[in-house]
Amino acid sequence: MKLRLKILRGAYTVEKPEFKVFEVEVQKGMTFLRILQKIKEETDPSLSFRHFCRAGICGTCAILIDGFPRLACKEQVLSYALIKEEVTLEPLKGFPLLKDLVVDHEVFTEKMKKYKTWLLEGEEYSKITPTLHRKIERAADCILCYACQSYCPQVLEEDYAGPVIFAKLYRLIKDPRNAIRDERFIYALDKGHLYHCLSCNKCNNCCPTETKPADLIREIMVYTGKNEEVRS
Ligand code: SF4
Ligand code: SF4
Ligand code: FES
Structure with a gap:
């Protein structure tokens, strides 16, 4: 054919x-x-x-x-x-x-550095429980293909950090080693414009793994919504 x-x-x-x-x-x-x-x-x-x-x-x-x-x-x-x-x-x-x-993926690596999407040197070692591990495992499935990032209307139109950044940050919400939790999320709210997400699910639809970033973003919104220190 x-x-x-x-x-x-x-x-x-x-x-x-x-x-x-x-x-x-x-x-x-x-x-x-x-x-x-x-x-x-x-x-x-x-x-x-x-x-x-x-x-x-x-x-x-x-x-x-x-x-x-x-x-x-x-x-x-x-x-x-x-x-x-x-x-x-x-x-x-x-x-x-x-x-x-x-x-060129390099520009995105620089962006991830700005948002501190991984644990930094000095953030202390601590055991992760199997229950917590199961919870954050989904975000760890992300293979950094950038499909979601290239399809998100807010990334393309606005200065919005994007689904990959928030999927990576999601892993750190409950991680006991995250010593700068509030700093990370204040930055994500302020510079990453978390609430500009349209909840359109386009990122979920093109994600080839089970990460499904739109679901994780909604959970981060619940977390930041409940946490006055982060929101104020
Ligand atoms: S749900 Fe949010 S992050 Fe995902 S594509 Fe839509 S605007 Fe972008
Ligand atoms: S589409 Fe899924 S696997 Fe690919 S970068 Fe986005 S969240 Fe990660
Ligand atoms: S070549 Fe590795 S995901 Fe396609």
Whole structure:
């Protein structure tokens, strides 16, 4: 079965990236990552895209497939080829473009540093109970694919920290090692505009794991709503 793939091509040096069309032969079991590799091996060695684990674990291969963020290594091409003749592949929105389907994640790492989304040196060791571990495990499922971040209307339109930041902060709400809990959440409220979340669930819908950041954001709102020290 044949499928036309429209892939956005360009580099950060190019002012306006343009689509290039590739005609591909689709077989059962092929993922979009496999198709991209095939194009690179057989047709255009200059095509750039990211991948690493090829198993939905590292999160690096997320791209827009017909405008929706997906992991290229998980998404089956046949399910598209059965119902359409052409599919569009683009890089994630909201990140600087490096080349073709590759965006720069570094800007986001800097953002995470600002929000202190991990425990800092000096925050003391303390045991985590199995019950607490189960509670925060869901947030720990996040594979940093940035699908949610690139699909959140508030991140794209406003200065909103975004679902990944809040999913990471969620883990720290009840973590006994979090020595600067209030500082973290005051910053998230003030600079991250937590309450600008529209609760639209777009981030939940595109998340390839069980993290479901919109649910976690609602829980953080309950936490900050109840905690006057954080809100005042
Ligand atoms: S629920 Fe909130 S964080 Fe998630 S996509 Fe909508 S606005 Fe963004
Ligand atoms: S919360 Fe889900 S969609 Fe967002 S970066 Fe983590 S795994 Fe990806
Ligand atoms: S290559 Fe690792 S998640 Fe796709």
